[in-house]
Amino acid sequence: MTTDVADARTAWMEPGAFEVAPGVHRIPLPLPNDGLRAVNVYAVRDGDGLVLIDSGWALAEARQQLERALDQLGHGFEDVHRFLVTHLHxxxxxxxxxxxxxxxxxxxxxxxxxxxxAAILAGRVEGQYRDLVRWGAGELVEPLRQARSGDREGVDGYEPPDDWIPGAVDVPLAERILRAVPTPGHTNGHLVFLDPEAELLFAGDHVLPHITPSIGFELARAGSPLSDYLESLRLVRSYPDMRLLPAHGPVTASAHARVDELLAHHERRLDLTCAAVGETASTALEVAGRIGWTRHNRKLADMDLFNKFLAVGETAAHLDVLVRLGRLRSSTVDGVVRYA
Structure with missing residues (x-):
């Protein structure tokens, strides 16, 4: 990657408030990891105040950066009328x-x-450990349990919302109407927000310009999160094309163009995953170890614990779709799902 390309990939992370459409500003906030290093919050003018789409991670640095960006717009935290959150990560x-x-x-x-x-507030993480066992990755359970020990943020950082958006509904603001559209896959309750008149898609993590979102990373995992995700992509593709306002990455001109790339990517991953199944690779863990990860084609063995967990879970999601398509069959032996 040349320096210019690298700069283009990271320029969107610079702090500030950047107008992306009349009455809409993109505010990048920092994240505490080397993978996703920033998240975009979108400030939408709402009469004498603002509505924010997503809020950022509860970090002191992120709060300070958001406060400075709002001040740049002539507002403070007290002027934020509402947070419309795309999903609960x-x-x-x-x-x-x-x-x-x-x-x-x-x-x-x-x-x-x-x-x-409900699972977060109750501290119920055992479902994820059971999933790891089903995926043939029981060896990751204890390291993951140890890594999470003493981490209260997963509970203390959360409270229920003031209201649950029940489905595809209009959200009227002072100067525009947003359309909330359920797009399960990344999480089961993920929403995107459409502004058809301004031709804007506030996409959260559903459609990202440079990366593919993780599939089904949540405590209450759906039965087939990849099936849900692909169907949600097709749903977004059925709307008129709009500018893509993603949670991670720069604003781009066409949501349709990126949706097409994501659908093609998962078709390739399905083919690759199917081809990796064999006598020495019949579990999600084993298959994940035979395919490459990220655009750098990293090996599973070289990844950190958390990303191994994501990779094995995504492999399981692809394997389950392949079973649904009749390209593979599955059986469960001693609690472990095997594919052939």
């Missing part, structure tokens, strides 16, 4: 919870996130 949800404790700001979240929210 902490980089989108938890700063909103922190600010609500002080300013009473209303938080809205998709109703499909209710099972995962």
């Amino acid at each position: 902490r980089d989108h949800y938890t700063l909103g919870v922190t600010l609500r404790r002080t300013f009473g700001t209303r938080i809205s979240l998709g109703a499909g996130e209710q099972p995962s929210m």
Whole structure:
């Protein structure tokens, strides 16, 4: 990658408030990891205040950066009328919870996130460990359990929203009407917000310009999250084309163009995953170890614990779609799902 390309890939992370359409500003906020290093929050003018689409991670640095960006727009936290949150991952949800404790700001979240929210608040993570065993990755359970020990943020950073958005509904603001559209896959309750008149798609993690979102990373995992995701992509593709306003990455001109790329990517991954199944690779863990990851084609063995977990879960999602398509068959032996 040349320096110019590298700069283009990271320029969107620079702090500030950047107008992307009349009355709409993109505000990048920092994240505490080397993978996704920033998340976009979108400030939408709403009368004498703002509605924010997503809120960021509850980090002191992110709060300060958001405060400076709002000040740049002539506003403060007290002027934020509502957070419309695309999904409950902490980089989108938890700063909103922190600010609500002080300013009473209303938080809205998709109703499909209710099972995962309940699991988070109850500290129920055993379902993910059972999934790892089913995927033939029981060896990752104890390291993951140890890595999570003493981490209270997963519970303390969360509270229920003020209201659950029940499905595809209009969200009227002072100067525009947003359309909330359920797009399960990345999480079961993921929403995108459409502004058809301004031709804007606030895409959350559903459609990202440079990367593919993880599939089904949640405590209450859907039965076939990849099937849900592909269907959600086709749903977004059925709307007129709009500018893509993603949660991670720069704004781009065409949501349709990126949706087409994502659909083609998963077709290739399905073929690659199917070809990797064989006598020495019959579990999700074994198959994940035979295919490359990220645009650098990294090996599973070289990845950190968390990304191994994501990779094995995504492999399982692809394997299950291949079974649904009749290209593979599956059987469960001693609690482990095997594919052939």
